[in-house]
Amino acid sequence: MSEENVIYVGTKEVMNYVLAVTTQFNEGSEEVLLKARGRAINRAVDTAEIVRNRFLTDLDILDITTGTEEFEREEGGTSNVSTITIKLGKSD
Amino acid sequence: MSEENVIYVGTKEVMNYVLAVTTQFNEGSEEVLLKARGRAINRAVDTAEIVRNRFLTDLDILDITTGTEEFEREEGGTSNVSTITIKLGKSD
Numbered sequence: 001m002s003e004e005n006v007i008y009v010g011t012k013e014v015m016n017y018v019l020a021v022t023t024q025f026n027e028g029s030e031e032v033l034l035k036a037r038g039r040a041i042n043r044a045v046d047t048a049e050i051v052r053n054r055f056l057t058d059l060d061i062l063d064i065t066t067g068t069e070e071f072e073r074e075e076g077g078t079s080n081v082s083t084i085t086i087k088l089g090k091s092d
Numbered sequence: 093m094s095e096e097n098v099i100y101v102g103t104k105e106v107m108n109y110v111l112a113v114t115t116q117f118n119e120g121s122e123e124v125l126l127k128a129r130g131r132a133i134n135r136a137v138d139t140a141e142i143v144r145n146r147f148l149t150d151l152d153i154l155d156i157t158t159g160t161e162e163f164e165r166e167e168g169g170t171s172n173v174s175t176i177t178i179k180l181g182k183s184d
Contacts, residue, residue, distance in 0.1 A: 042130060042174065045133050049159070061157075061158060066141060067141070080145075082134065084137060
């Protein structure tokens with residue numbers, strides 16, 4: 001994609017992210033990336049499903065990838081957290 | 093896949109599912125499907141990431157799909173829940 005349209009899904013209520021995605025597309029974006037880590041992963045999936053089922057039904061999930069990130073724990077040492085990236089766009 | 097090798101990820105500790113997947117492959121399965129709904133979705137992603145990073149490093153995530161299921165609430169009416177299916181297998 002020419003510009004990075006990335007929405008980071010965190011701990012807010014899911015409809016905040018649904019609105020953010022819908023706004024991005026309504027402002028002319030061709031694709032939007034939803035990114036989340038750890039427990040927010042299911043909220044990213046919820047966001048994608050709600051957007052394409054209820055708001056922008058011509059959208060599709062073009063790609064989903066997962067990964068692992070290492071982070072430093074407050075008490076020392078490192079832990080791993082899973083990540084997800086969901087690419088939403090118009091299906092041809 | 094010729095036989096259905098489906099592991100349903102629920103509320104148990106993630107290592108239970110990691111062990112289940114690893115066992116399936118060690119017993120000769122070519123592909124395994126991880127399925128989860130709602131809050132268990134991030135645990136399914138954790139399972140896939142841990143298996144391929146730490147236990148069976150020749151495995152890859154071949155496909156990830158999401159969906160929406162309707163269920164009946166105890167107090168009446170219906171709600172929607174997001175689902176995920178992660179296909180693990182050997183990359184060619």
